[in-house]
Amino acid sequence: MKIITTILLIFISTFTFAQGGAMADLKFEEAEIAFNKQDYETTIKKLDEFDKLLGSIKDKSLYLRIISQDKLFEPSKLYENESQFNLQTSLRKNASAYLKAMESNGLDERYREVYAINEKLANYPIEKTVWIKEKQKSDLEKQEAEKKNKELEDFYRELTPKIEAWEWDEKIKIGKNIKSLKKLYPEFYKPFDGKYNSVDKLNINIINWGSKNILNLRDLEVKVIVAENDIITHYVLELSETSKIKFLDKWEKEFGEKAISEYLSDDGNVGMYVLQSPISNIKIYIQYVKINGYPTSYNGGKIKNGEKDFFKFYKKIK
Structure with a gap:
């Protein structure tokens, strides 16, 4: 009975692994299709499903996630939306993990690409407290710029009829x-x-x-x-x-x-x-x-x- 049970467990385990592997392959294919369509949010969603099915993170999955996150990251909106800060935090973590994990494999184009992304992120705040201060500063500058633009708009609105009426x-x-x-x-x-x-x-x-x-x-x-x-x-x-x-x-x-x-x-x-x-x-x-x-x-x-x-x-x- 013990022998039969052991054989059954081995069979179930093998079957489950094979099923998970095939499903994972499909999820990664779907991630690649979404990436080629420039649908980077769907790409990340499919990669989440791929990683969950495997129970671990593959280097090809991590690489595609990093590139997709980089496409979604908009530095110009970093201080407009907290989701952009969270995105760059995750991107920074993933890029560092990839560089560390793949360093012993030698230099290739993927490594160069992730390295360049990681270097670019050095220009942005790591700590949330620093980001909050920068956001407050950005908000104040934006308010001052909007005020100045409004004053300039009012100035030209008043000025325009005078210019148009003026003749030599x-x-x-x-x-x-x-x-x-x-x-x-x-x-x-x-x-x-x-x-x-x-x-x-x-x-x-x-x-x-x-x-x-x-x-x-x-x-x-x-x-x-x-x-x-x-x-x-x-x-x-x-x-x-x-x-x-x-x-x-x-x-x-x-x-x-x-x-x-x-x-x-x-x-x-x-x-x-x-x-x-x-x-x-x-x-x-x-x-x-x-x-x-x-x-x-x-x-x-x-x-x-x-x-x-x-x-x-x-x-x-x-």
């Missing part, structure tokens, strides 16, 4: 019908009757701007007016250095220093002071051209819908 000359206005303006200011526009030209492009160093109707006002301070379907979208005036200084001072007093930006062309030969709001498609600018490092000429202008190409060859320097 009351006789030339962005968004107005040029024919209507000619009726209002016949003497001003009289020298330019019949001077419409049909062209494909107008190149004025700042942008390439397509237009059907262009007025060249060479007899006055105004150099160019661009109109599309008789609606003025851009105009350029010639300025002196004195008038440039006067207008910049006027802008600063009327709109504030932070409403004015300075840009420089890629070659460093052309610069611009730009009065603008990030919530408006209107740009008011003073352009200057340098020769031998010194500004020699100035143009002023106002443009609508020039966002796409306006800064194409410029970088902001202030």
Whole structure:
């Protein structure tokens, strides 16, 4: 009877082990399938089931778990969500365990990869108390940034209508019908009757701007007016250095220093002071051209819908 019982126990044990091994293989296959689909949470869930069936942790399971956890770890959200701290704590533990267990097996790509992950984690807090302090600091910085952004948003919301309404000359206005303006200011526009030209492009160093109707006002301070379907979208005036200084001072007093930006062309030969709001498609600018490092000429202008190409060859320097 004792012999029969022993044989039966051996049979059951062997059968159970074989069944568990096959099921474990299926779970690992499911983990790999989920990983290839970039479903890393499911991957970890299947690895949990695989490890439980085996009753131990295999190096291939630990490696896949580490890579999946690393994919789920978002350092930018570390101080936003406690689950990210818990994740990186587990990831750190698993990476250290893998490196220790596989060190005697020699260097391979998997070892290199886990080592790199472990080194990256050195930049983040280990202790929960340290994480809490850093989170409090991050929350405070975020609140201050939100407050600043709100103040800036309010500033530009109030500023934008003023910028859009501002003109160099009351006789030339962005968004107005040029024919209507000619009726209002016949003497001003009289020298330019019949001077419409049909062209494909107008190149004025700042942008390439397509237009059907262009007025060249060479007899006055105004150099160019661009109109599309008789609606003025851009105009350029010639300025002196004195008038440039006067207008910049006027802008600063009327709109504030932070409403004015300075840009420089890629070659460093052309610069611009730009009065603008990030919530408006209107740009008011003073352009200057340098020769031998010194500004020699100035143009002023106002443009609508020039966002796409306006800064194409410029970088902001202030």
